[in-house]
Amino acid sequence: MKPATEAEVVECLAAASGPLRIVGGGTRGIGGTRGEVLETGGLAGISLYEPGALTLVAGAGTPLAEVEAVLARAGQRLAFEVPDFRALLGRRGVSTLGGVVAANASGPRRVQAGACRDALIGVRFVDGAGLVVKNGGRVMKNVTGLDLVKLMAGSWGTLGVLTEVAFKLLPVPEASVTLRLPGLDDARAVAALAAALGTPYEVTGAAHWPGQGTYLRLEGFSGSVDYRAGRLAEVLAGFGAAERVDGVARWQAIRDVTAFAGCAGDVWRLSVKPSDAPGLVARSGAQAVLYDWGGGLVWLLMPEGADLRAALGGFSGHATLVRAAAETHARLATFQPEAPPVAAITAALRARFDPRGILNPGLM
Numbered sequence: 001m002k003p004a005t006e007a008e009v010v011e012c013l014a015a016a017s018g019p020l021r022i023v024g025g026g027t028r029g030i031g032g033t034r035g036e037v038l039e040t041g042g043l044a045g046i047s048l049y050e051p052g053a054l055t056l057v058a059g060a061g062t063p064l065a066e067v068e069a070v071l072a073r074a075g076q077r078l079a080f081e082v083p084d085f086r087a088l089l090g091r092r093g094v095s096t097l098g099g100v101v102a103a104n105a106s107g108p109r110r111v112q113a114g115a116c117r118d119a120l121i122g123v124r125f126v127d128g129a130g131l132v133v134k135n136g137g138r139v140m141k142n143v144t145g146l147d148l149v150k151l152m153a154g155s156w157g158t159l160g161v162l163t164e165v166a167f168k169l170l171p172v173p174e175a176s177v178t179l180r181l182p183g184l185d186d187a188r189a190v191a192a193l194a195a196a197l198g199t200p201y202e203v204t205g206a207a208h209w210p211g212q213g214t215y216l217r218l219e220g221f222s223g224s225v226d227y228r229a230g231r232l233a234e235v236l237a238g239f240g241a242a243e244r245v246d247g248v249a250r251w252q253a254i255r256d257v258t259a260f261a262g263c264a265g266d267v268w269r270l271s272v273k274p275s276d277a278p279g280l281v282a283r284s285g286a287q288a289v290l291y292d293w294g295g296g297l298v299w300l301l302m303p304e305g306a307d308l309r310a311a312l313g314g315f316s317g318h319a320t321l322v323r324a325a326a327e328t329h330a331r332l333a334t335f336q337p338e339a340p341p342v343a344a345i346t347a348a349l350r351a352r353f354d355p356r357g358i359l360n361p362g363l364m
Contacts, residue, residue, distance in 0.1 A: 004042040006163040012038055014130030019361045022157035024099030027091050040098050043163050051076060054169040060098025060162040067097060079119045079170040081107030087261035089323055098162040104154030107255040108205040111197060111293050117153030122166030125152060128354030157360045159353040173219035177229040178247025181214040181240050186278040189214040190295035192239040194274060197294050199235055201228040207254045208291040217247055254292060260301045266324040268308045270298040272317035285311050307332055335364050
């Protein structure tokens with residue numbers, strides 16, 4: 001099924017007699033789901049773009065590349081630096097806005113600009129009962145009641161089929177500078193990233209790539225960026241001499257985790273308190289690792305079939321299995337098991353929005 005309008009989505013869900021597998025462009029899906037495929041790629045098109053108001057509204061099936069091209073012509077961008085995991089996951093296809101929202105896909109700039117959900121200001125979706133739900137709007141404002149905009153971001157199509165999304169935008173910065181600290185071990189690198197993020201110099205990227213270096217990015221007006229980079233280098237002098245490097249290709253590689261693309265092994269994503277990350281990595285048994293978000297996000301390349309959660313034991317955070325064989329996804333579960341109180345809330349939400357249990361069943 002590939003509905004072209006919201007009304008057709010309603011018809012598809014109302015008529016569904018079994019599980020549905022909700023698919024955008026097929027570039028971000030992780031784990032395994034069952035059921036008849038419902039593609040949202042037909043719900044495409046930018047319905048509103050107001051550069052002066054820094055606002056965009058588009059169908060959930062609108063290709064991300066199309067949106068980025070339109071914004072670039074006006075010197076604007078989505079704030080959260082959308083990652084492209086096609087190489088990492090061995091996928092083809094076209095990334096869509098709805099898929100970005102469903103996965104809450106957010107890149108290195110999250111440390112400063114926030115995640116996808118923080119830029120999302122409105123959604124329309126069809127729930128599992130075939131009812132159209134609208135929440136939010138075209139301007140930033142306080143939300144009363146249940147904030148469905150934030151709820152839908154990262155719900156992976158388990159609560160409803162997105163049909164339209166609205167974003168607040170940001171201007172493209174005039175200049176960018178990347179500083180590199182060489183030779184730091186993981187613990188020292190995470191300490192350096194924390195020190196940098198604790199300054200007033202508005203760091204927009206903070207990553208550690210073992211064997212490559214520890215990277216910090218600053219963006220904005222040229223004069224300001226140059227000044228802030230100099231002051232930040234002074235602050236970090238105790239960690240070594242910071243050198244300025246060409247950052248474009250490096251941040252793209254960090255954003256897309258391209259170092260793991262084509263490598264044998266499973267890929268895990270670990271979300272933890274940055275100060276905990278080096279210790280967890282040390283006992284993980286990982287073959288390779290990449291730290292982003294100041295150490296709060298860690299990508300690990302693990303031996304095929306290895307259970308990262310078992311290797312780590314009890315820890316505060318989430319370990320998500322991103323790339324693995326179907327059998328491994330089925331055996332280990334894609335997403336971190338929820339604590340009983342959280343699981344109860346999740347079950348209640350799904351019962352409300354998908355009472356028949358037909359939307360991406362078994363995914364989360």
